[in-house]
Amino acid sequence: MKKEELRLIFMGTPNMSAYVLEEMIKDGYHFIGLIAQPDRPSGRKGELIKVPTKIVAEKYHIPVFQPLKIRQDYEFARSLHPDLILTLAYGQIIPQGLLDIPRLGCLNLHGSLLPKYRGAAPIQYALIDNATKTGMSLMQMVYKMDAGQVFATKEVIIENSDNATSLFKKMGVAAKGLILETLPLYINGQLVGKEQDESLVTFAPSIKPEQERLNLELSAQQILGWIRGLSDRPGAYFLLNDQKIKIFRAELVDLPLCGKVGEIIKADKKGLVIQLKDGQISLLELQKEGKKRLDYRSFINGNQHLLGSLIK
RNA sequence: CGCGGGGUAGAGCAGCUCGGUAGCUCGUCAGGCCCAUAACCUGAAGGUCAGUUGGUUCAAAUCCACUCCCCGCAA
Numbered sequence: 001m002k003k004e005e006l007r008l009i010f011m012g013t014p015n016m017s018a019y020v021l022e023e024m025i026k027d028g029y030h031f032i033g034l035i036a037q038p039d040r041p042s043g044r045k046g047e048l049i050k051v052p053t054k055i056v057a058e059k060y061h062i063p064v065f066q067p068l069k070i071r072q073d074y075e076f077a078r079s080l081h082p083d084l085i086l087t088l089a090y091g092q093i094i095p096q097g098l099l100d101i102p103r104l105g106c107l108n109l110h111g112s113l114l115p116k117y118r119g120a121a122p123i124q125y126a127l128i129d130n131a132t133k134t135g136m137s138l139m140q141m142v143y144k145m146d147a148g149q150v151f152a153t154k155e156v157i158i159e160n161s162d163n164a165t166s167l168f169k170k171m172g173v174a175a176k177g178l179i180l181e182t183l184p185l186y187i188n189g190q191l192v193g194k195e196q197d198e199s200l201v202t203f204a205p206s207i208k209p210e211q212e213r214l215n216l217e218l219s220a221q222q223i224l225g226w227i228r229g230l231s232d233r234p235g236a237y238f239l240l241n242d243q244k245i246k247i248f249r250a251e252l253v254d255l256p257l258c259g260k261v262g263e264i265i266k267a268d269k270k271g272l273v274i275q276l277k278d279g280q281i282s283l284l285e286l287q288k289e290g291k292k293r294l295d296y297r298s299f300i301n302g303n304q305h306l307l308g309s310l311i312k
Numbered sequence: 313c314g315c316g317g318g319g320u321a322g323a324g325c326a327g328c329u330c331g332g333u334a335g336c337u338c339g340u341c342a343g344g345c346c347c348a349u350a351a352c353c354u355g356a357a358g359g360u361c362a363g364u365u366g367g368u369u370c371a372a373a374u375c376c377a378c379u380c381c382c383c384g385c386a387a
Contacts, residue, residue, distance in 0.1 A: 041387065044314090244384075269338075269350075289384040290317035294324070301337045302324035 001187055003029055009080060009102070010053070010062075011035040011087040011094070016172040018052035020088055020109070022059075023176040029183075031062045033080050037091045038066040074098040084187075087141060088175060096143045104187065106141035109175045113137060113153055115196040117204035118146035123171055124164055125204035127229035130221055132158050134167075136174045138182055140193055149193030151186060154178040163231040163249070207234075214238045216262050216312070220252055220279035235287070238262075239312040248293060249285040260310065267306040272296040274311060 008029055010021050013036045025031065034057040042049040050058075057064045063080075067073035070092045077085075082102045087094065088109040099106050112122035113135040126134040135155040140148035154174045158167060185191045207230070214223050214236050227247050230236040235246035259265040259275040266273035272283045287293040288303075300306060 044383090044385095246384090287383085291383065292318095292324090293383090297338070298324045300324085301339095302326090304325085304337065 003027075003184060003187065006030060006187065007032045007081060007083045009033045009035060009077060009082040009085045010057075011085060011090040012053050013037040013051050013091050014089050015052045016168050016175065017088045017090075018056045019172040020175045020179065021053055022056045024179065025056075025060050027180055031057075031060075032082060033063045033065060033077070035065045035067070035070070035077070035090065038068055070098065071095045074101075077101055085141075086179070086183075093145065094141065094143075099141055099143065107151075107183075107186065108139050108141045108146070108148070109179060110137045110139055110146055111171050111175075112204065113155065114139060114146060114150050115198070115201040117202055119204040120206035122204040123167055124207060124229040126158060127162065127164060127167060128222075128225045130225040134158060134171075136171055136178050138178055138186075147196065149195055151191045151193050152178060152182045163228045165232045209234075212236055214247070216276065218277070220276040220281050223276060224250060224252060224281060240288075240309060244289040245311070246287045246289075246293075247283055247285070248287065250281045250283050253280050253282045255280055259308075262311045264306050264309045264311065267300050269297055269300070272300060272306070 006029065008031045010017075010024075010031050010033075012018070012021060012034075017036075021031070021034070034053055036051045036053045036057075039048045039050050039054070041047065051066075054064050054066070065076060067076075070090075074095060074097060077098055078101050084104040085098075085102045085106040086109070087106065089111070094106070110122065111117075111134070112126065113133075114137040116122075117125050117134075123134070133155055135153050137150050138152045139146070139150045142148040154177055156167070156170050156174045162170070182191060212230055212234055214226055216223075216238070218226070227236045227250050231248045235248060237244045237246040239245070253271065253273055255266065255273060257265045257273075257275075257280075261275060261277050263275045264272065265275045265280070266282075272286075273280050274283065283296050283299075285293060285295055286299055288299075294302075
């Protein structure tokens with residue numbers, strides 16, 4: 001069977017999904033439908049913003065479906081007669097009834113090297129854990145989350161300079177490469193799935209708002225991981241004078257100074273350094289609530305008397 | 313009408329509550345110091361304060377109204 005004849009449904013929502021969808025279209029795949037999260041009122045004005053995949057789908061005249069609850073509303077997919085459903089960061093649990101519809105089953109591109117990091121935020125957790133390597137997995141979708149057989153993986157190297165934004169981009173590229181290389185094999189039944197080793201499973205559940213606050217009990221390296229994993233969105237923060245200060249970029253430093261945990265021990269044009277439990281980090285880009293995101297120099301210019309302050 | 317903060321020299325902020333022609337940190341330019349410097353010293357340029365908006369006033373960055381834009385939260 002040729003890929004052009006395959007009746008595909010894509011399920012996905014964010015930018016990474018949109019990128020992979022478009023690359024697959026360019027490669028000749030034929031999508032008969034996109035299923036994405038509903039557009040939601042966004043921003044202070046409450047304007048409805050189209051989800052990224054929808055923009056791509058409309059560009060190629062692909063029908064778009066945005067059920068509020070896929071769990072209850074999936075029968076429409078049956079009438080599309082899909083051969084295969086491919087999912088990448090859709091955002092809702094997919095009911096068994098839908099999984100059973102496509103003749104060739106349902107595949108998922110997951111943002112980790114399974115069985116590690118099952119769940120909603122695998123890419124962020126790789127950074128939070130200061131991993132140096134992660135990857136995309138092409139897997140069989142089963143009802144249990146991210147638990148199906150793995151058909152193929154593609155590794156991605158995590159650089160020290162990576163944050164969530166840059167890693168998502170790399171993962172998108174990896175996802176595209178992986179699916180374009182392996183989907184033809186899958187269609188022809190040449191791809192063999194491998195069960196996950198349940199003893200090695202770890203989870204990466206979605207990150208809750210309260211986790212965005214940096215925990216000063218952690219090591220400097222761990223805190224750096226959280227900063228990278230939450231940057232640029234939503235951004236990790238600490239409190240200074242009861243105001244949220246988001247940190248978008250930081251680095252470990254080792255100065256012959258020391259202070260209390262959480263104390264700002266340096267605030268000049270060479271750096272804005274905070275003492276932590278076992279080391280120090282230099283803050284490079286930060287944002288006070290209600291203000292713009294600034295490099296540390298500008299931040300210091302407008303916030304005098306930082307030296308000696310304690311963050312919480 | 314979801315809640316809140318803000319728009320002042322190139323950048324980041326103060327001033328506005330107690331209206332009377334604008335200050336700080338940094339940057340820039342010139343000069344000096346120094347073996348040297350992103351360090352230090354001296355001096356200079358640069359803003360009419362989001363709006364060719366309306367109002368109050370002898371007088372508004374500072375008070376009131378409206379408009380535009382930015383940001384945090386919540387969604």
